[in-house]
Amino acid sequence: MRIRKFAGYRPLNWSNNQYFTQWRGNMAYKFEEILQQLQRELQAGKYPVGSRFPSANELALRFNINRTTANKISLVLLNNGILRRTGSTRAGLTVADPASAEPVIKIALIGSITHSFFAKIASGFFAAAAKNNVLVMPFNPEFKQLDSLLRKLENSGFKGIGTYSFGKLDTTLPVIYLEPDELDPPLPSVAGDTRQGGHKIIEAIKNAGHKEIAFCFADVFSDPRSARIQGMTEAALQAGWHDVEKRIFWYHRGGNSALRVLREMITAYPGLTAIATDSDDRVFQLIRAGKQLGVPIPEKITPFGFGNVEQIHHIFHFPTIEQHPFDVGVCGCETLLELIRSGNSASEKSIKIDVELLNV
Structure with missing residues (x-):
């Protein structure tokens, strides 16, 4: 099956290249650390229900991260039902009332975001999840911890997994493979052609x-x-x-x-x-x-x-x-939701997204 690239792609912004080496090593750690800190602050009542949550710019200044990473952190909190939108995107986010949160499908995304290509895949995956009122929790385990993580996901109400850079997963949950190496036998996947x-x-x-x-x-x-x-x-x-x-x-x-x-x-x-x-x-x-x-x-x-x-x-x-990694993420999330709804019956579904040669 082939699809064309999605409309509305917006590339991520990057800071000075001289900091790239340091960024690759520290970004995943910072993402998880900051997310956990904000969750603790929200649980402790630092931001009351209904109050305005800090913008991406404010989070970026506070934690010394780029705005793209700050947006991803806010999106995870939004998908988790901890924050909610009050109107347009420009209106920002407010703290949600836990008692009024609607139950949502919970899925996992397993992979690193320390490279811009995979960060774009994750962005697309989160964007599609938000559109479908789905909770995505990101994980980047060490390989020796992968089996333990998969067992926890299977026993914690997760309905499916999106993954890249980890190879074939040994799990009973539906899995969509994003930009995988060639899979044998074929498994559900989305990748640029x-x-x-x-x-x-x-x-x-x-x-x-x-x-x-x-x-x-x-x-x-x-x-x-x-x-x-x-x-x-x-x-x-x-x-x-x-x-x-x-x-x-x-x-x-x-x-x-x-x-x-x-x-x-x-x-x-x-x-x-x-x-x-x-x-x-x-x-x-x-x-x-x-x-x-x-x-x-x-x-x-x-x-x-x-x-x-x-x-x-x-x-x-x-x-x-x-290779349109953002589109790969969007399509991957939507395909995973189809697998979940169908009971994983479309077990060999493989989607290729058209690619373009630039800068010739």
Whole structure:
């Protein structure tokens, strides 16, 4: 099944890139810590029933976080029935009366928000939940705690789970997988059509007249079923690069892998003019390596990425595949609710969302 992207997408705002490394490490901890603190304050009566709750700007200033994160925290409290809207979005939120709260479906979202791509998925998931009067509780457990969390969810009134980056979940609850690796056997999932994206990248490379190209893929995508890699290698073979396997250079996490990969590329292909990668993160790593080696990326060697990661494109301009993660989150939540209503009968439902190549 295929759907087009949802209307009304609004990209998240990001602060200075120089703080990105620190942000990735601290954001998930801050989110949960601040949410718990506000819940304690509400329970203690710091904000009386009917009183105005602090705005996203006020929360951002108080806790030294960005406005996007503050909005997510308010949305969790809203979905939990602790806050309520008094009118338009601009009117803000007030503290709800617990006695008047209507029962809502309770679902979980398991995954980290420490990367902008997954933060957008979570934003879409929360937005769809709010529209459907559904309570979403976010969780980001360590892998060793995952089984324990799943048992608690099964015994705590949760009706379903949305998840990304945790693989297949061993649970009796309905699950929707968001942007998963290829699942075998097929399971309910929503994802951008990265195979289509791979074809679009090679088509753009060919149309731009590039002859000497290389590929940089991370070992996390090394599964031969990886849709984005399949799309690029299929299209490259069709376009005439019959030695495509030799042109693939594998990036391994940690160390100076980007430096090693770039050295190997320019040694093997001195006339290199384009690099197709599996993500914008990979492009960013190659750009940094290029600055150390004196290799002009993206000025003379054009990189192609996946994800349209905003804090990277705020600084560097290069072609990328827009995977519409917000739409993935929206569709994922709505599909999960369908699974819950149907008793999980649509157990192989897989939805692909069209992707676009930007910045060509």
